[in-house]
Amino acid sequence: MISFNQVTKRYPGGHEALSGxxxxxxxxxxxxxxxxxxxxxxxLLKLIAAIERPTSGVVSVSGQNVSRLSHRAIPYxxxxxxxxxxxxxxxxxxxxxxxxxxxLDIAGLDRREALKRARAVIDxxxxxxxxxxxxxxxxxxxxxxxxxxxxxxSRPALLLADEPTGNLDAGYAADIMAMFRDFHQVGxxxxxxxxxxxxxxxxxxxxxRLDHGKIQEVAA
Amino acid sequence: xxxxxxxxxxxxxxxxxxxxAQPVATLLTALAMGVAISLPSGLYLGLGxxxxxxxxxxxxxxxxxxxxxxxxxxxxxxxxxxxxxPDIALARYVPKDEALAxxxxxxxxxxxxxxLTQNPLPDAWVVRPQASSREALARVxxxxxxxxxxxxxxxxxxxxxxxxxxxxxxxxxxxxLAGLFAIALVAIxxxxxxxxxxxxxxxxxxxxxxxxxxxxxxxxxxxxxxxxGLLGGLAAGGVxxxxxxxLRTPVERLAGLYGSAxxxxxxxxxxxxxxxxxxxxxxxxxxxxxxxxxxxxxxAAR
Numbered sequence: 001m002i003s004f005n006q007v008t009k010r011y012p013g014g015h016e017a018l019s020g021x022x023x024x025x026x027x028x029x030x031x032x033x034x035x036x037x038x039x040x041x042x043x044l045l046k047l048i049a050a051i052e053r054p055t056s057g058v059v060s061v062s063g064q065n066v067s068r069l070s071h072r073a074i075p076y077x078x079x080x081x082x083x084x085x086x087x088x089x090x091x092x093x094x095x096x097x098x099x100x101x102x103x104l105d106i107a108g109l110d111r112r113e114a115l116k117r118a119r120a121v122i123d124x125x126x127x128x129x130x131x132x133x134x135x136x137x138x139x140x141x142x143x144x145x146x147x148x149x150x151x152x153x154s155r156p157a158l159l160l161a162d163e164p165t166g167n168l169d170a171g172y173a174a175d176i177m178a179m180f181r182d183f184h185q186v187g188x189x190x191x192x193x194x195x196x197x198x199x200x201x202x203x204x205x206x207x208x209r210l211d212h213g214k215i216q217e218v219a220a
Numbered sequence: 221x222x223x224x225x226x227x228x229x230x231x232x233x234x235x236x237x238x239x240x241a242q243p244v245a246t247l248l249t250a251l252a253m254g255v256a257i258s259l260p261s262g263l264y265l266g267l268g269x270x271x272x273x274x275x276x277x278x279x280x281x282x283x284x285x286x287x288x289x290x291x292x293x294x295x296x297x298x299x300x301x302x303x304x305x306p307d308i309a310l311a312r313y314v315p316k317d318e319a320l321a322x323x324x325x326x327x328x329x330x331x332x333x334x335x336l337t338q339n340p341l342p343d344a345w346v347v348r349p350q351a352s353s354r355e356a357l358a359r360v361x362x363x364x365x366x367x368x369x370x371x372x373x374x375x376x377x378x379x380x381x382x383x384x385x386x387x388x389x390x391x392x393x394x395x396x397l398a399g400l401f402a403i404a405l406v407a408i409x410x411x412x413x414x415x416x417x418x419x420x421x422x423x424x425x426x427x428x429x430x431x432x433x434x435x436x437x438x439x440x441x442x443x444x445x446x447x448x449g450l451l452g453g454l455a456a457g458g459v460x461x462x463x464x465x466x467l468r469t470p471v472e473r474l475a476g477l478y479g480s481a482x483x484x485x486x487x488x489x490x491x492x493x494x495x496x497x498x499x500x501x502x503x504x505x506x507x508x509x510x511x512x513x514x515x516x517x518x519x520a521a522r
Contacts, residue, residue: 079431106432108223
């Protein structure tokens with residue numbers, strides 16, 4: 001589903017976040033990316049979602065060469081990818097359900113159908129009682145669950161999560177990880193960047209360690 | 221197609237929502253636009269009234285048609301028949317005796333005419349053509365000059381020329397002003413939209429991350445600009461209506477003193493539609509320029 005072939009990413013200023021990465025992730029896999037901060041985890045995720053472009057090498061997702069995708073084609077790639085951010089990136093000028101419905105609005109789905117699906121996903125992450133609330137009134141854990149709901153509402157085959165439990169205490173973190181396990185079980189491909197070792201041992205799955213722009217498999 | 225319509229409806233709703241959310245800013249922008257537009261529109265209306273007033277004035281351009289001294293009765297009849305055609309509004313026959321009598325009646329010339337032993341003046345027609353444009357007048361004069369029995373024609377076109385030149389100057393001025401204020405309109409709209417884009421930076425950023433096309437992002441702003449322009453056009457209508465209400469009484473009084481029933485007329489439906497359409501268009505254009513530029517900046521800043 002995802003493959004990296006000799007991918008190098010150098011930022012302006014000379015910092016090399018990734019150097020000559022080779023990597024294949026199959027459909028339905030659950031992959032953890034670990035490594036100290038600045039090791040290139042975020043960069044790797046951004047390359048998959050075409051938020052950044054590689055300096056050299058080829059990144060492909062579902063057979064599409066993402067690194068050479070045109071500006072116009074990028075939105076359609078992203079509609080098939082759910083993104084979960086450490087800082088949630090919620091919109092505070094609208095309530096919970098409007099946040100979740102946004103990807104479906106963008107995709108041009110019928111409004112009533114969109115609301116129905118949004119409500120189902122909100123229910124799944126346990127926020128149905130708060131659907132009219134403003135996200136700013138939610139706790140950190142609830143905000144992260146909302147972010148996940150928004151990432152999942154368009155039923156993407158691939159979910160990318162960058163430090164999804166980074167700001168959360170242990171209880172909330174376990175909650176979120178349990179949710180990811182459920183999605184993995186229904187066949188979603190997940191790539192999760194984290195430094196939370198507890199989560200990894202709890203869920204199993206494949207673990208990749210990034211260190212100074214190099215990648216290596218970690219034996220289970 | 222259905223998805224496209226859905227997007228349009230969604231964008232329009234969002235734009236209306238944003239306008240309602242900021243009533244004061246919306247009102248101020250509409251007023252700024254309204255005042256800017258009311259200037260050229262008001263001038264245009266004023267010019268129209270001047271043109272109408274000029275049409276009502278008695279001093280119409282006239283053509284004097286002088287007949288040959290030896291003109292035959294048949295020729296005279298043919299000329300009279302020609303002057304009954306629809307391109308002639310009015311034709312008055314001035315026999316030479318009457319012309320001489322008129323001339324003698326004026327004090328300055330009485331001495332000269334008293335010394336004449338015979339009448340040197342020809343019979344003449346004073347003709348007022350239907351058209352008043354310079355070209356049309358010249359054409360009619362030329363035409364009449366070719367009739368058998370006509371010695372010469374004299375076109376008193378100076379007055380018409382001057383009026384035409386003045387109106388033409390006014391019209392050019394209106395278009396020039398309209399062009400300038402259209403630019404102002406684009407600038408006002410662009411500025412208002414730029415502020416909106418800045419406020420919505422986060423939304424734009426997030427929408428892009430979850431697969432929004434530039435078109436999707438741009439659309440509500442374009443509707444916003446167009447609606448703002450429409451409101452500006454309506455505000456201009458309001459400004460002009462108030463100005464018209466204030467000016468009506470003094471204008472009618474002034475006209476009354478000249479014995480004229482002249483009064484201010486409201487603009488026609490087509491004129492109103494044209495102004496509203498143009499302001500909407502220029503509001504849209506300003507929004508397009510502004511949001512496209514802002515999107516490029518957001519892109520570059522990422």
